Every structure is written in structure tokens, then in C-alpha cells.
Amino acid sequence: MIEIINVSKWFGELKVLDNVKETINKGQVVVICGPSGSGKSTLLKSLNGLEPFQEGDIRVDGISLNDPKTNFIKLRQKMGMVFQRFELYPHMKVIENITIAPTKVLNQSKSQAGKKAMELLERVGIPEQADKYPGNLSGGQQQRVAIARALAMEPDIMLFDEPTSALDPEMIKEVLDVMVDLAQSGMTMAVVTHEMGFAKEVADEIIFMDEGRIIERGTDKSFFENPESERLKEFLRKILI
Amino acid sequence: MNFEWQVISNNFFFLMGGLVTTFELALIAIAGGLTLGILVGMGRLSKFKFIYYPATLFVNLMRTQPLILVIFWFYFLVPLIIGRPIGGFTSAVIAFTIFEASYFAEIIRAGIQSISKGQMEAAYSSGFTYWQAMRYFIIPQALKNMMPSLITQAVVVFQDTSLAYVIGLREFLRSANIVDAREMRSVELYLFVGLVYFIVCFSMSRICKKLELKKGYA
Ligand SMILES: Nc1ncnc2c1ncn2[C@@H]1O[C@H](COP(=O)(O)OP(=O)(O)OP(=O)(O)O)[C@@H](O)[C@H]1O
Ligand SMILES: [Mg+2]
Numbered sequence: 313m314i315e316i317i318n319v320s321k322w323f324g325e326l327k328v329l330d331n332v333k334e335t336i337n338k339g340q341v342v343v344i345c346g347p348s349g350s351g352k353s354t355l356l357k358s359l360n361g362l363e364p365f366q367e368g369d370i371r372v373d374g375i376s377l378n379d380p381k382t383n384f385i386k387l388r389q390k391m392g393m394v395f396q397r398f399e400l401y402p403h404m405k406v407i408e409n410i411t412i413a414p415t416k417v418l419n420q421s422k423s424q425a426g427k428k429a430m431e432l433l434e435r436v437g438i439p440e441q442a443d444k445y446p447g448n449l450s451g452g453q454q455q456r457v458a459i460a461r462a463l464a465m466e467p468d469i470m471l472f473d474e475p476t477s478a479l480d481p482e483m484i485k486e487v488l489d490v491m492v493d494l495a496q497s498g499m500t501m502a503v504v505t506h507e508m509g510f511a512k513e514v515a516d517e518i519i520f521m522d523e524g525r526i527i528e529r530g531t532d533k534s535f536f537e538n539p540e541s542e543r544l545k546e547f548l549r550k551i552l553i
Numbered sequence: 554m555n556f557e558w559q560v561i562s563n564n565f566f567f568l569m570g571g572l573v574t575t576f577e578l579a580l581i582a583i584a585g586g587l588t589l590g591i592l593v594g595m596g597r598l599s600k601f602k603f604i605y606y607p608a609t610l611f612v613n614l615m616r617t618q619p620l621i622l623v624i625f626w627f628y629f630l631v632p633l634i635i636g637r638p639i640g641g642f643t644s645a646v647i648a649f650t651i652f653e654a655s656y657f658a659e660i661i662r663a664g665i666q667s668i669s670k671g672q673m674e675a676a677y678s679s680g681f682t683y684w685q686a687m688r689y690f691i692i693p694q695a696l697k698n699m700m701p702s703l704i705t706q707a708v709v710v711f712q713d714t715s716l717a718y719v720i721g722l723r724e725f726l727r728s729a730n731i732v733d734a735r736e737m738r739s740v741e742l743y744l745f746v747g748l749v750y751f752i753v754c755f756s757m758s759r760i761c762k763k764l765e766l767k768k769g770y771a
């Protein structure tokens with residue numbers, strides 16, 4: 313479903329992705345972790361063309377992002393994205409946040425999109441917040457709206473960039489529960505997170521990045537029980553205390 | 554000294570005619586300047602050099618010229634270029650629109666830059682195009698943030714239109730001027746003109762204050 317083929321990227325002089333190779337199959341959940349600045353967000357954003365890269369190729373359902381004929385607008389309609397800082401549209405009500413893309417991008421009718429949006433709000437557990445503005449919701453509620461907003465486009469793939477790291481501890485679980493549910497429903501997911509509980513529960517593969525490289529990869533068992541590199545051992549010590 | 558306020562009432566309709574012209578000129582200049590300013594302001598943020606450089610040149614050129622000179626330029630230059638005279642009003646409208654656009658453009662640019670990059674990324678990842686993202690998400694939020702500066706600039710435009718009297722346009726100040734030449738009542742007339750400018754501009758800045766207080770989202 314997603315093939316990352318020897319991708320390298322520079323910001324000026326700084327090499328932020330270094331020969332990254334990875335395959336994400338349909339229905340798989342891949343967790344990406346690593347220290348700050350290791351290139352996790354950059355990698356995730358390169359998957360839907362938000363960040364261009366200089367070397368290598370990425371193929372989504374066989375469509376090459378390097379192909380000048382590739383329509384990124386179309387491609388992104390099939391790839392939902394959830395951000396660390398939610399990025400809801402603050403001037404629109406929750407329900408409008410969810411319906412605007414289906415109505416304006418997919419030309420769905422208002423009533424059809426509204427009905428779907430309410431179903432999604434039920435699914436993430438906050439139908440009663442539909443008519444509020446995002447600023448009046450808690451962080452955990454906002455992130456669940458952001459997930460509903462992404463799902464409204466009926467994506468084949470969901471990308472998450474540290475979806476819980478801006479949240480107070482008591483709200484992390486409500487967001488992770490929604491994500492676990494999504495993973496178990498068969499969604500293909502690439503998740504940047506340090507929530508190792510989540511990784512253990514649903515990840516098919518975990519990859520560890522440092523300085524733009526994938527240093528280690530494994531299933532949750534091998535990853536946590538037999539980390540090979542010193543870097544990963546040190547990283548796990550830091551985040552598991 | 555003794556005031557003769559009848560000079561105002563005797564010439565009331567003439568003066569109000571000038572005020573109407575001032576309002577017309579200001580409204581067209583604000584609407585036109587804002588529209589052009591949005592485009593130029595976006596151009597100033599463009600990653601395409603052939604858009605960025607002309608937009609930047611335009612803004613820097615206009616903002617380094619005295620307005621009165623720009624008014625003269627258009628009054629004398631435009632008829633030369635198009636080969637026939639255009640009235641004072643039309644040339645003033647063009648001059649003000651273009652001049653004020655450069656100021657609006659900088660307000661718009663700062664306003665758009667005040668919206669986090671993540672909003673654009675969120676819009677892109679839902680499949681919106683650049684123009685849709687601008688229209689539905691970036692510009693509405695930016696406008697809300699910019700409202701106080703935009704209103705302040707609109708007040709300035711309203712005051713600036715008085716400069717059109719140099720090309721003989723019969724706006725509010727010029728009308729008072731004409732009455733004064735006939736009736737020699739400078740003090741009353743210019744006090745009245747000042748009072749009207751005060752009332753209009755003060756009410757606009759009060760509206761601005763109100764908006765600033767309401768700036769948070771509902
Ligand atoms: N727009 C940019 N211009 C220049 N350098 C950038 C830019 N965006 C990111 N970088 C740099 O690229 C590197 C990788 O950044 P990235 O955001 O992908 O890291 P990350 O692994 O997501 O880190 P974090 O855990 O802090 O989110 C960092 O060194 C960062 O400073
Ligand atoms: Mg990051």
C-alpha cells in the first residue's frame with residue numbers, strides 16, 4: 313500500500329531523512345518512534361506530499377510521488393492526517409470542521425455529510441459537542457474531532473503525528489482508545505508516537521529512527537525485549553521510566 | 554470674535570455634496586485597495602519568484618512615495634498613457650486604490666503569516682487546493698485577526714481622501730474651501746469640517762475597539 317524506497321531529504325545542508333526504506337501493507341499499523349529531531353514528522357509528511365524529498369521514491373497504491381503527473385490533491389483525499397496540535401479550524405463549529413471537506417472537496421450534499429459527521433462523532437464518543445467551537449473543547453475532545461474530520465473523507469490510510477503528546481495525561485487514553493478501535497477495524501495506519509502501550513497493543517511493526525535513519529525495526533516483542541542498538545536501549549530506558 | 558454659523562446652514566447642501574464625494578471616494582478606495590491588497594499580500598508570500606518580486610517591488614515603491622505625489626502622477630500620467638482625459642474623480646479613485654493597496658497588502662501579509670503553518674497542512678491533507686484552503690480557512694481567520702488594523706487603515710484612507718483637493722476634486726474639504734473663498738468664514742467652516750471628520754473617524758475607531766474586545770472565537 314505504501315512503499316518508501318531509499319528516500320533522502322535535506323533541509324539546506326541538514327540531512328533529515330537518510331536512505332529510508334519501509335513498506336506498509338494494507339491493514340497494517342506501523343509505529344514510528346525516535347528522539348526529537350530524528351525526522352519522524354518529516355517522514356510522515358513526505359508520505360502525503362506535504363514535504364518534498366530529493367532522493368528515492370514513495371509509492372502509494374503504486375502511484376509514484378515523483379511522477380509529475382501524480383495529482384497530490386486526489387492522493388491526499390485517501391490519506392487522513394492527525395496532528396500533534398490538532399489543527400482544527402477555530403472559526404468553524406465542530407460539525408463544520410468535519411463536513412467541510414466532504415462537501416467542498418467531494419461535493420457531498422450538506423445533509424449527507426452532516427449525517428456522516430454525526431455518526432463519526434458518535435464513534436469518537438462526543439456527539440454532544442457538534443455545535444461548539446473547537447476552542448471550547450478539551451484537548452482530548454479536540455483530537456477526537458480531528459480524527460473524525462480525517463475519517464470523514466473515508467481514507468484508506470491514516471497518518472498520526474504524535475497525536476497524544478500535547479495532551480494532559482488524563483486525556484491520552486480517550487484518544488488512544490479511538491485509535492486502537494480504528495486499528496482493530498482494519499485501518500492502515502502510520503503512527504508517530506511514544507505511547508509504547510499503544511504500540512504493544514496494535515502495532516504490526518515498530519520502527520526506531522535516529523538522525524534521519526531507521527536504526528532498528530521489529531515486532532513489539534523483539535523491539536522491547538531484545539533491542540539491539542545502544543541507541544534504542546537508551547531511548548527505551550528514557551521513555552519507559 | 555463673533556461666529557456666524559449660518560454659513561454652515563446656508564451652504565449645507567453644497568457641503569454635504571462634498572461629503573458624499575468624500576464617502577464615495579473613500580468607500581471605493583477601501584474596497585478596491587482591500588481587494589488588490591489581498592492579491593498583492595498573497596503575492597508577497599508566494600514561493601514563485603515571478604509573483605513575489607513584482608508584488609514586493611509594488612509595495613516598496615508605493616510605500617516610499619508621498620500620497621500627494623501619487624495623486625499627481627495618476628492625474629497627469631494616466632491621460633497621457635491612454636490618450637484622453639479622465640476626470641479628477643476617476644484618477645483619484647485609481648490613485649487611492651493603488652496607493653492604499655500597498656498598505657492593505659502589508660496588513661494582509663502579516664495577517665496570513667499569523668495563521669500557523671499547520672492550518673494549511675491540515676487543509677492540504679483533507680484534499681483542499683491552495684486556493685480553497687486560502688478561501689475557507691486562512692483568509693477568514695486572518696481577516697478576523699487583522700480587523701483592527703484594517704479598520705485603522707480604513708480611517709486613514711478616509712482622512713487621506715482630503716488630499717484629492719489638490720487636483721481640484723470637489724470633496725468635502727474642497728467644498729468648504731470654495732464656500733470660504735466666497736463668504737470668508739474660515740474659522741466656522743474649518744471647525745465644522747474638523748468636527749465632521751472627528752465624528753466619522755471616532756465612530757470607526759470605536760467600532761474597532763469593540764471588535765478587538767470580541768476577538769476571541771465564540
Ligand atoms: N522547515 C524546516 N526547515 C529546516 N529544518 C527543518 C524544518 N523542519 C524540520 N527541520 C529539521 O529537520 C529535522 C527533523 O525534524 P522533524 O520535525 O522531522 O523531527 P521529529 O522527529 O518529528 O521531531 P519531534 O519529535 O521534535 O517532533 C530537525 O533537525 C528539524 O530541526
Ligand atoms: Mg515531529
